[in-house]
Amino acid sequence: xxxxxxxFKKPKTQKSPKKIISFDGGGVRAIAGIVFLKKFEATTGxxxxxxxxxxxxxxxxxxxxxxxxxRSMDASDVKKYWSEEYLNRIMExxxxxxKVSLIxxxxxxxxxxxxxxxxxxxxxxxxxxxxxxxxxxxxDVEKRNHVxxxxxxxxxxxxxxxxxxxxxxxxxxPTYQMAQGSWMIDGSVVTNNPTLLGVIHARNFFQTxxxxxxxxxxxxxxxxxxxxxxxxxxxxxxLRNDVMGMVLDSxxxxxxxxxxxxxxxLRINSPLKNINRMLDDSSPENIENIHLMGLSWWDEFxxxxxxxxxx
Numbered sequence: 661x662x663x664x665x666x667x668f669k670k671p672k673t674q675k676s677p678k679k680i681i682s683f684d685g686g687g688v689r690a691i692a693g694i695v696f697l698k699k700f701e702a703t704t705g706x707x708x709x710x711x712x713x714x715x716x717x718x719x720x721x722x723x724x725x726x727x728x729x730x731r732s733m734d735a736s737d738v739k740k741y742w743s744e745e746y747l748n749r750i751m752e753x754x755x756x757x758x759k760v761s762l763i764x765x766x767x768x769x770x771x772x773x774x775x776x777x778x779x780x781x782x783x784x785x786x787x788x789x790x791x792x793x794x795x796x797x798x799x800d801v802e803k804r805n806h807v808x809x810x811x812x813x814x815x816x817x818x819x820x821x822x823x824x825x826x827x828x829x830x831x832x833x834p835t836y837q838m839a840q841g842s843w844m845i846d847g848s849v850v851t852n853n854p855t856l857l858g859v860i861h862a863r864n865f866f867q868t869x870x871x872x873x874x875x876x877x878x879x880x881x882x883x884x885x886x887x888x889x890x891x892x893x894x895x896x897x898x899l900r901n902d903v904m905g906m907v908l909d910s911x912x913x914x915x916x917x918x919x920x921x922x923x924x925x926l927r928i929n930s931p932l933k934n935i936n937r938m939l940d941d942s943s944p945e946n947i948e949n950i951h952l953m954g955l956s957w958w959d960e961f962x963x964x965x966x967x968x969x970x971x
Contacts, residue, residue, distance in 0.1 A: 681708065810861055877927065
């Protein structure tokens, strides 16, 4: 922790800052960030893949990061992979999943459809072969340790493996076995906002202390919980009332990043309002509400982003 504090306290140089973009995890809610970036590209005529020097993501955010970094897609191209067609293929339901029970004996979805889509997008490309540096986060369940895959530290890892591991959300998808044999789950169990990890790796990759970060969230569940009622809850009641969402709340990392990076940090996020907190609600109504959140972000943060990029 001291080394992290010392890094942010170091005097700044006069070099042009390297720009990194960080994507939170959040299932289908990650669409909002792509809608926001699509508006940015349409308004400015600039491509996200050209502007940013490094792409960071965890869980669903790792897919967005990989699309921009490895294939230099524009936001419209990335959004295609969040269409109803692709969501249906990615979320291939488990035959054994019990839709009635809250506590499920198996993951809700199979890995097969998700991995097939990722192979169509990224082929056999490795992190080291990405057009721009990329970083993803996952968790090794056997070693009980977080694992960072990046163009710098693990260039031999396939992008399919990196994204599959980072997005293997417990209860939704099975634990994912890497080609090297290790078993991984979603990086969001470590942090849903990988900004600080991205900053440290960008510093090492680019050998500079001048780093600017655009961090894109997936909405905040601010639904009120009755404190007195919660005092009597057991495990099932806490699950029903989004205890996992509380555990994965990324705003503490946002507060730390804002304090240390200060004016070199721009965070895009807002309360969910009428968006379903569940990560896999791909109903037309919920997807429309997610789109509207992304558009509202442009209204609120669009001018800030343009200024942030130009400074």
